[in-house]
Amino acid sequence: MSASNRKIRYGMVGGGRGAFIGAVHRIAAAIDGQCELVCGAFSSDPERAKASGADLHLPPERCYGSYEEMMEKEAALPEGERMDFVAIVTPNHVHFPAAKAALEAGFHVLSDKPATFDLAEAKALKEVIGKSGRLYGLTHNYTGYPMVKQAREMVASGKLGTIRKVVVEYPQGWLATKLEDTDLKQAAWRTDPTKSGAAGCIGDIGTHAENLAEYVTGLKISELAADITAFVPGRALDDDGNLLLRFEGGAKGVLHASQISVGEENNLNLRVYGEKGGLEWHQNEPNTLLVKWLEEPMQVYRTGNGYLCESAASASRTPPSHPEGYLEAFANIYLNFANHIRAVIDGTEPDTQSTDYPKIDDGIRGMAFIEAVVASSKANAAWTPLDC
Numbered sequence: 001m002s003a004s005n006r007k008i009r010y011g012m013v014g015g016g017r018g019a020f021i022g023a024v025h026r027i028a029a030a031i032d033g034q035c036e037l038v039c040g041a042f043s044s045d046p047e048r049a050k051a052s053g054a055d056l057h058l059p060p061e062r063c064y065g066s067y068e069e070m071m072e073k074e075a076a077l078p079e080g081e082r083m084d085f086v087a088i089v090t091p092n093h094v095h096f097p098a099a100k101a102a103l104e105a106g107f108h109v110l111s112d113k114p115a116t117f118d119l120a121e122a123k124a125l126k127e128v129i130g131k132s133g134r135l136y137g138l139t140h141n142y143t144g145y146p147m148v149k150q151a152r153e154m155v156a157s158g159k160l161g162t163i164r165k166v167v168v169e170y171p172q173g174w175l176a177t178k179l180e181d182t183d184l185k186q187a188a189w190r191t192d193p194t195k196s197g198a199a200g201c202i203g204d205i206g207t208h209a210e211n212l213a214e215y216v217t218g219l220k221i222s223e224l225a226a227d228i229t230a231f232v233p234g235r236a237l238d239d240d241g242n243l244l245l246r247f248e249g250g251a252k253g254v255l256h257a258s259q260i261s262v263g264e265e266n267n268l269n270l271r272v273y274g275e276k277g278g279l280e281w282h283q284n285e286p287n288t289l290l291v292k293w294l295e296e297p298m299q300v301y302r303t304g305n306g307y308l309c310e311s312a313a314s315a316s317r318t319p320p321s322h323p324e325g326y327l328e329a330f331a332n333i334y335l336n337f338a339n340h341i342r343a344v345i346d347g348t349e350p351d352t353q354s355t356d357y358p359k360i361d362d363g364i365r366g367m368a369f370i371e372a373v374v375a376s377s378k379a380n381a382a383w384t385p386l387d388c
């Protein structure tokens with residue numbers, strides 16, 4: 001059956017009662033009316049998983065007690081009923097086994113970041129993806145903002161000249177106290193090395209900053225010098241990090257990520273400086289891109305206007321001055337991934353927009369980034385290459 005006249009069906013692993021990011025994924029998937037949630041294994045607790053599915057008004061027979069059960073039973077359904085892809089929205093340690101099970105059962109995968117628990121798993125996952133012939137996407141959702149895409153196009157077209165300096169920061173303040181000792185699940189797993197992996201703050205939001213810098217500039221980080229700290233007494237993983245970056249081609253950079261910067265919310269910011277000009281973007285005002293030139297006045301680019309590049313215009317949904325934000329950017333990842341799946345099902349060539357979402361190579365780079373940061377910091381901020 002052609003996928004052009006129906007919604008793309010998906011199942012969800014994780015994201016049940018008490019979860020934050022699962023609801024974000026479901027809203028993002030629904031915004032454009034192209035995806036339909038048809039099943040799920042919403043918790044590692046079978047009873048909680050099935051109750052969470054009931055909360056979402058799914059049929060009881062499509063509410064599974066585990067992701068293993070979901071893959072087996074969905075694969076046994078007729079082609080016109082089973083899910084097309086799996087959204088993975090669990091803590092980090094479940095990303096790899098759930099993705100592997102889905103791919104080997106014949107389903108495409110869209111996973112929350114980071115891709116896996118560690119770099120070895122990420123590299124192994126790439127092999128599984130290759131053997132499966134299925135699509136894999138990663139929700140580094142900040143790449144979905146229209147003005148981020150505009151910035152990327154301006155860099156790629158050479159308007160700024162050769163890039164010299166990149167400054168990216170992601171400060172938060174929500175973990176300034178030891179919230180993991182309370183009943184807050186979101187703090188507990190993010191600060192637990194058995195669930196989060198080798199890094200805390202760097203894995204949670206530092207990877208977003210790394211991915212954004214590489215996406216916009218088109219440059220890869222070749223090596224870094226990092227100093228990470230767990231400021232809150234008794235915390236097992238870092239809650240603050242300060243990095244110097246060296247990019248392929250000679251550009252230099254600064255990255256800092258923090259979850260103990262009191263008073264900060266999700267203050268993700270990016271500045272890129274080339275020989276001819278610079279760019280500045282702030283997530284707190286995501287509909288604006290500042291463009292700076294040598295000996296010329298600064299320009300202000302805004303979403304929804306006719307002067308935007310094709311990718312930025314395609315990522316916008318409303319006229320100028322009607323704000324679009326986090327959920328819409330997230331939705332752009334889902335929309336592109338769903339359209340790529342349509343092309344695969346129908347045997348057609350996907351357009352450029354449909355393939356514009358983070359993939360496993362971005363996930364591998366994120367895991368290599370985490371491991372390089374941890375290794376560098378342990379070696380007193382020694383310059384450390386990325387193993388990818």
